[in-house]
Amino acid sequence: MTAILEAQGLSRHFGPVKAVDDVSFRIDEVGIHGLLGRNGAGKSTLMNLLTGQDFATAGSARVRGESPVENPRAIGEVALIKESQVYPEGYKGRHVLKAASWIFPHWDDDFASRLVEDFHAPLDRYMKKLSRGQRSSIGAIVALASRAEVTLLDEPYAGLDAVARQLFYDRLLSDFAEHPRTVLMSTHLIDEAADLFQRVLVIDDGRLVIDEDADALRGTALRIVGPVDAVEAVVRGHQILHREALGGTAAITIDGANGELRAAAVAAGLELAPVSLQQLIVRRTGAPFTQEVAS
């Protein structure tokens, strides 16, 4: 079967900087997936490579089996909505929506009009005069109403307030139910969007560090809290993601927790706590390994 999106040994180097480094994955499922990572981790570069906007230094990107570079068949059904989108001089919101309607084959004008009302998007003001949030709302409308078979969203709602973000999630989910498609979304607000994701890709320092089913991923990490000695005894031999200590109490986050560990922890009278996707990713991609809190 041909993957909807695929990368094989995909790399993009800028001089000594390895923005994307030997990334391989494939997405076969229609669904909403997350591309997560810190600032500068390579998310935007990866999305640019997947849409042929940038050229790979090595490896290949494939959209439905074809190279996206200069290939209208591969990218004709792809929409990349990015926060950093540049709008032509003299463009107002309505020009952007019109341009989108000319280009995206499945554009839905009625849906776009409803979204304009929902988001209170200003259509008659110059794009460059809009606030970040207002610009994002125009981008979000394009992302949803374009109904592209493959929709890549790069920080689609930077600057949007909580109400508008929730609106975006709601509209995305309800429209997705009616028009299933493949959405790959990058975001900093991991926990907020976590429930949307079917698959999670995490990129760190240009390298793909996590590529897992979101539910499975959520089950892999466990936080065990209790007296230091008891906790240490239980977690011995397991991969420790994070360690906190306060006086005689320790809270240790374990990666790859299994039933055996859970049973042992429960038997030892320790407290088990779930680890959110955001915490898990923060732990795996960057926070200092141990954080001792002075007693």
Next chain:
Amino acid sequence: MTVYTETQPAPASGPTAAPVVHRMRAVLRIHIANPWQTLILPWIITLLIFGGNAAIWGMITYSAGGSDNVETSAFQSNGGITWIYVYMLIVAVQAMHFTFRFALGFSVTRRDYYAGTLLYFITLAAYYTVGLTALVLLERATDGWWLGGSFFAPLGLTTAPVASVAYTSFAAMLLAFGVGAASAAVWVRWGAPGLYWMFGILTVVGIVALWGATVLEAWPTVWEFLSTTSVVALVSWTLPVTALAALAGYVLLRRSPVRS
């Protein structure tokens, strides 16, 4: 257009693409979505410049005591209209600077983008040629706006056939767009340093050419060529230059990444 041969059947729900004409038209429409700066403003500025010139002609004629006291060719060596060609060069650079990243962000290929952009430039050239030619006809019908002036077909074109004037205008527009497209492609590809290098190299080439002509004592031949060749023939010499510039623009653009 996507053509499937018998040995390569069309997949039921595989990749498809809108016909190239459709994609080019979309790019064209992106360019003219807001027509103010490229389709309307230039006419306003042109008419203002023309108005200023006509006012001066009128003043001179008045103080000279009527058209009969002014030399026939007094108001025919006017370069005012050349501004529009320079402006079109800037329009070309600006248009590509602003729309390249936007269009590619909307999943347009560089090839379709460039084809649509050239279509836009040719359309603009035709649009301005038609407008300027109409004004030349009006200028001639009114005997130079009743002042013997020649603003829209100045210098060597004052008495040239209307078709020659239109041809000159169209070719000059295309040259402006061609050079503009090539410069814009350099800008899109390498940013400001690219343009510094380009103009640096062009300056050196120009100086070498001038030196060459001087050392080879070729100036008399050059002047003779310029003075004996008709405007129309001279204009035709710009066409290969335009084509070359347009081609260079594509060669540069097809490997340009979208920089954020």
